[in-house]
Amino acid sequence: MAGVGMVNVGKHVDKSLRDLAGQAALKAMEEAGNEVPEALVVGNMLSSLVEQENLASLIGDHIGLRGACGLKVEGACGSGGLALMTGYSLVASGLFNKVLVVGVEKLFERPSADVIRGLAYAADADYELIYGVTFSGLNALLMRYYMSKYGVRYEELAYWSVLMHKNGSRNPYAQLRNEITLDDVMKSPVIADPIRLYDSCPLSDGAAAVFLVGEDVKKLTDTPVTVAGVSNSIDSTDLSSRLELDYLLASSTSARNSLKMAKVDLREVGVAEIHDAYTITAALSIESIGFAERGKAPKAWSEGRFSPGDKPSINLSGGLKSRGHPVGATGVYQVAEVVMQLRGDFPGISVPAEVGLTQNIGGAGSNVTTVVLRR
Amino acid sequence: MTTIQRVWRLKNTLLNLLASRCSVCGHVTYPPKMRCPVCGSRELREESLPREGEVLSYTIIRVPAKGFEDFTPLIIALIKLGDAKVLAEVVDVKPEEVSVGMRVVATVRRTAQTIDGGVPYVIKFKPLRS
Numbered sequence: 001m002a003g004v005g006m007v008n009v010g011k012h013v014d015k016s017l018r019d020l021a022g023q024a025a026l027k028a029m030e031e032a033g034n035e036v037p038e039a040l041v042v043g044n045m046l047s048s049l050v051e052q053e054n055l056a057s058l059i060g061d062h063i064g065l066r067g068a069c070g071l072k073v074e075g076a077c078g079s080g081g082l083a084l085m086t087g088y089s090l091v092a093s094g095l096f097n098k099v100l101v102v103g104v105e106k107l108f109e110r111p112s113a114d115v116i117r118g119l120a121y122a123a124d125a126d127y128e129l130i131y132g133v134t135f136s137g138l139n140a141l142l143m144r145y146y147m148s149k150y151g152v153r154y155e156e157l158a159y160w161s162v163l164m165h166k167n168g169s170r171n172p173y174a175q176l177r178n179e180i181t182l183d184d185v186m187k188s189p190v191i192a193d194p195i196r197l198y199d200s201c202p203l204s205d206g207a208a209a210v211f212l213v214g215e216d217v218k219k220l221t222d223t224p225v226t227v228a229g230v231s232n233s234i235d236s237t238d239l240s241s242r243l244e245l246d247y248l249l250a251s252s253t254s255a256r257n258s259l260k261m262a263k264v265d266l267r268e269v270g271v272a273e274i275h276d277a278y279t280i281t282a283a284l285s286i287e288s289i290g291f292a293e294r295g296k297a298p299k300a301w302s303e304g305r306f307s308p309g310d311k312p313s314i315n316l317s318g319g320l321k322s323r324g325h326p327v328g329a330t331g332v333y334q335v336a337e338v339v340m341q342l343r344g345d346f347p348g349i350s351v352p353a354e355v356g357l358t359q360n361i362g363g364a365g366s367n368v369t370t371v372v373l374r375r
Numbered sequence: 376m377t378t379i380q381r382v383w384r385l386k387n388t389l390l391n392l393l394a395s396r397c398s399v400c401g402h403v404t405y406p407p408k409m410r411c412p413v414c415g416s417r418e419l420r421e422e423s424l425p426r427e428g429e430v431l432s433y434t435i436i437r438v439p440a441k442g443f444e445d446f447t448p449l450i451i452a453l454i455k456l457g458d459a460k461v462l463a464e465v466v467d468v469k470p471e472e473v474s475v476g477m478r479v480v481a482t483v484r485r486t487a488q489t490i491d492g493g494v495p496y497v498i499k500f501k502p503l504r505s
Contacts, residue, residue, distance in 0.1 A: 241406060
């Protein structure tokens with residue numbers, strides 16, 4: 001990683017998809033000594049909302065990369081992580097030496113009903129959406145199942161949101177920088193019972209970029225961070241045929257494989273950014289990675305586990321809940337944030353660490369990428 | 376919002392709750408797949424799931440998907456039917472009366488209009504009253 005770039009997550013009515021992506025991309029290129037990438041990999045899920053496809057050409061041309069290789073990668077909310085893995089494999093294969101990975105999403109262009117419908121395209125259109133279920137509804141099914149199976153109370157899960165706003169309040173890139181109380185969460189409107197508004201991440205615009213270099217990375221930066229391991233796994237899009245409803249197979253598999261590739265033990269991970277689209281997603285991700293026993297993550301975070309300074313410190317950015325969730329960009333934000341943590345220049349809460357991990361989840365756990373980063 | 380073509384194409388599977396049972400390992404999966412998700416076998420038999428089952432989890436959707444405004448609050452459940460699970464709407468019950476473990480039975484009901492103006496009928500579940 002020779003450079004990273006992010007734009008503030010939020011509502012960017014004045015900026016187009018190409019403006020957001022270009023801004024993040026140029027920042028990453030500047031950090032990499034203004035090197036010119038040979039390939040551009042774009043992560044995005046819902047550019048159809050702004051009636052635009054062919055994103056690599058659009059963005060690549062906007063930042064002066066005519067003649068370079070360009071492609072888009074899609075894996076629902078996990079598109080950013082997949083784009084990173086694709087960029088990594090282009091470098092690792094020897095096809096290119098300098099690859100720019102950009103995640104971008106532009107949701108604030110259409111009424112929220114259209115956006116909510118679009119986000120649900122991550123689920124199974126034939127067997128789920130036909131009944132009118134929303135993405136929040138699917139996660140609510142997982143949440144109630146989890147609460148019922150393990151006897152976890154709503155308040156214990158909701159406390160995650162309080163912790164995330166606390167972390168995010170210090171992150172200048174975060175969308176929701178206000179601190180909140182448990183009472184605020186419990187008084188927020190119900191979206192899909194038991195999920196309330198404050199259990200959920202916001203809708204977001206945003207873009208993030210990372211510049212990957214194969215050989216000679218040390219000529220471009222004094223503080224290179226290495227992709228030590230990366231792995232992606234899929235599971236069923238539909239919840240009906242899942243073998244387990246309280247465990248994310250794709251999260252567990254991709255975490256195990258990326259750690260194995262990196263030759264890293266989970267206990268060595270100092271900082272992590274995980275995918276907390278809902279409080280239940282945080283619990284399932286933390287447990288499926290192996291940071292907590294099954295059914296025990298909410299108890300662990302209620303007792304101060306994963307807070308700043310703990311090993312691992314999780315979601316110092318504020319996570320999807322507070323930093324925001326610019327869908328196809330989120331996985332790239334996570335990587336950029338952990339790179340900055342390992343370099344020691346993250347502008348929010350920062351902790352010293354040698355090894356970091358990111359996990360980006362698409363759908364309700366159906367497409368998961370885990371990245372292990374080392375200083 | 377769906378299309379007339381989709382409802383027509385899926386009518387048999389949706390209305391008869393057709394799952395696939397693996398001839399090798401016996402795993403039953405709904406929706407049906409082309410290879411067994413457990414053992415990878417392609418020897419799958421179609422099999423209708425039982426029409427009665429039990430609610431494993433449920434949600435009450437207050438912020439609807441586009442096109443489902445008239446069906447809100449919408450109760451959606453994961454229902455255990457024999458050896459498989461099915462996601463569907465639960466009707467004929469007040470939201471506050473749904474519970475995990477509730478016994479339900481399949482019924483054919485109208486759902487939201489398709490983009491192209493069709494009025495599709497699908498399987499929903501209602502409480503099983505003894």
